[in-house]
Amino acid sequence: MSDRPNLAPLSRGESLLFLTDDQLRRGIEAMFFAYRGFTADPDRILQEYGYGRAHHRAIHFINRSPGTTVNNLLSILGVTKQSLNRVLRTVVEDGLVDSRVGDRDKRERHLYLTEAGAALERKLSEAQRSRMRDAFRAAGPDAVAGFRAVLEQMMDPEMKRHYLDDADGGK
Amino acid sequence: MSDRPNLAPLSRGESLLFLTDDQLRRGIEAMFFAYRGFTADPDRILQEYGYGRAHHRAIHFINRSPGTTVNNLLSILGVTKQSLNRVLRTVVEDGLVDSRVGDRDKRERHLYLTEAGAALERKLSEAQRSRMRDAFRAAGPDAVAGFRAVLEQMMDPEMKRHYLDDADGGK
DNA sequence: ATTTTAAGTCAGCCTTGTTGACTTTCCAAG
DNA sequence: CTTGGAAAGTCAACAAGGCTGACTTAAAAT
Known part of the structure; x- marks a missing residue:
């Protein structure tokens, strides 16, 4: 393969890098527009x-890590506890999330999806997975690896901790 | 369910992709965490x-397309005119953006960055480009192509129109 | 002359973020 | 056993930035 994919105009022989400001600007806009698409389907469902x-x-994150504590959720989501609490209160009141006092430490609340909560989660994530599946299929396996590699590099380091604690073990 | 847990695509990067629900969930979280990183630096600057x-x-989009009209900006950003107007009013008042009545059509306002506006734009986009540059460098050229390919597929079709109208011309 | 379009404005509402102050619970260290 | 502090929750106030609806002005299009 060429080491210069179809990306750069490179008229000035000076730069071996394919990272022109224009390339970067395209990456920036790609993030902007793609994120909008990424959230569009769930947003419609949520509105209902x-x-x-x-x-x-x-x-999403309660589903991913059942029994997670409020504090843990706080650090994943990066919002204030007041902000999270308001959201959490409504989903608990609406019977989507179960908040159980901790056994070892009774100050902690452990969060679980109820059946209704799990049902909504499936509905939301199926919509989101569907779009991602289509994008992955259309772009191909190599593109998917590249997509993940770049996004991983773009995260704040502290966030990488939360990104799939399970993940591919070593590596 | 998935009959093929994380085995590599053995069919020559063609047919069956390894798109388990878990792979897709990772893609979803990658988008979430990466978008946060992506906006973190500009957010800090903007706050000042x-x-x-x-x-x-x-x-950003006035800089990309100087002289763009309010209506055009509206369709790119996908917000209501009231919402955009509130933002636009402040940046015009603050002398970052110049709003000029159209020559051909005097109903239209054409938007341009002032020197001060261009200075802020550079500051913001340099921060964002810097992070993207680092991510691109670390991930490598092939990853960058894949990143862009997947994001492009993830956009809503109408948004693809706005994504680099200039772009690679005749394909 | 009438209708449509582009832009702007006013008013009000919602979600989701923020601070700050304060309480309750309860583990753990002195 | 007392007390310090962490975890969680609550109340109040505020701001950004979305939204809708109603309405005006000016100019273009029909």
Whole structure:
């Protein structure tokens, strides 16, 4: 393969790098427009339920890590506890999330999805997975690896901790 | 369910992709965490100026397409005119953006960055480009192509129109 | 002359973020 | 056993930035 994919005009022989400001600007806009697409489908579903993205995020990560504590969720989501609490209160009241006092430490609340919560989670994530599946299929396996590699590099280091604690073990 | 847990694509990067629900969930979280990183640096700068992401977006696209009209900006950003107008009013008042009545059509306002506006734009986009440059460098050229390919597929079709109207011309 | 379009404005509402102050619970260290 | 502090929750106030709806002005299009 060429080491210069179809990306750069490179008229000035000076730069071996394919990272012109224009290339970077395209990457920036790609993030902007793609993120909009990425959230569009769940947003529509949430609206029917009177929820917002904040509810989606909470539900997603409770589903991913059942029994997680509020504090843990706080550090993943990066919002204040007051902000999270407002969201959490509504989903608990609405019977989507179960908040159980900790056994070892009774100050902690452990969060679990109820059946209704799990049902909404499936609905939301199926919509989101569907779009991602289509994008992955259309772009191909190599592109998917590249996509993940770049995004991983773009995260703040502290966030990488939360990005799939399980993940591919070593590496 | 997935009959093929994380085995590499053995069919020559063609047919069956390894798109388990878990792979897709990783892609979803990658988007979430990366987008946070992506906006973190500009957000910090904007805060010093008392602006938000909405101002950044307006400034970005005015810089990309000087002389663009309010209506055009509206369709790129996908917000209501009232929402955009509030943002636009402040940046015009603050002398970052110049709003000129159209020559051909006097109903239209054409938007341009002033020197001060261009200075802020450079500051913001340099921060964002810097992070993207680092991510691109670390991930490598092939990854960058894949990143862009996947994001492009993830956009809503109408948004693809706005994504680099200039772009690689005849394909 | 009438209708449509582009832009702007006013008013009000919602979600989701923020601070700050304060309480309750309860583990753990002195 | 007392007390310091962490975890969680609550109340209040505020701001950004979305939204809708109603309305005006000016100019272009029909």
